[in-house]
């Protein structure tokens with residue numbers, strides 16, 4: 001009964017946005033660059049960290065919507081390896097916000113949501129590292145949406161860390177150069193076991209990747225919108241998925257219609 005209600009509600013949301021009942025192609029993995037928190041706060045004459053806490057509210061709305069839509073994996077860029085260069089007050093505020101939010105995120109039991117973290121944890125506070133590990137172990141058996149939060153994450157840094165592992169394995173004689181394939185290398189990335197990104201969404205009007213999931217975004221479709229992250233909700237998410245639905249994904253091949261011609 002509840003499931004039927006959810007399906008009807010999603011169809012209603014889609015119709016509200018699209019004005020049609022066109023079927024949505026649901027991406028398996030969506031990645032989000034949650035940009036625009038600072039500008040959102042500035043517009044309201046509020047400190048940047050206020051924008052981040054409103055951004056955390058949006059994050060939770062989006063997570064619930066993704067679970068309802070049946071998306072299997074969603075990765076969120078919460079803190080990059082470059083974000084340490086922001087003013088100390090903002091960095092401290094963000095770290096405190098993550099710490100507080102993890103308490104509520106680990107409770108997504110009813111929604112069957114699994115939580116994972118990617119990035120280099122070694123620079124994070126021991127208390128935060130512990131909470132992250134607790135979130136992961138508490139939710140490990142859940143089979144619904146997997147939410148991946150990138151903290152102290154950089155795509156280049158992830159690749160360098162993987163290359164170091166390759167060098168260690170080779171140095172200890174476990175692998176030879178010919179053993180190194182794309183699949184093998186992928187298994188050494190933070191995202192081991194997670195499928196590649198299908199749709200990469202960036203809010204806040206900028207059109208760049210900012211060192212996010214460089215390897216995993218190889219064949220992703222990109223969606224950029226001007227909405228600032230704290231204003232991004234279910235309707236905007238459905239718009240992004242509608243746009244994705246209209247794309248012709250060729251993965252380097254020719255489209256079916258062209259191949260027939």
Ligand code: FPP
Nearest residue numbers: 034035036037038039052055056078098101
């Ligand atoms: C980029 O916007 C946003 C960030 C660097 C932080 C994103 C963090 C959150 C949304 C909170 C997430 C919470 C958890 C628990 C993961 P910006 O500050 O660069 O915005 P601007 O471009 O307007 O200055």
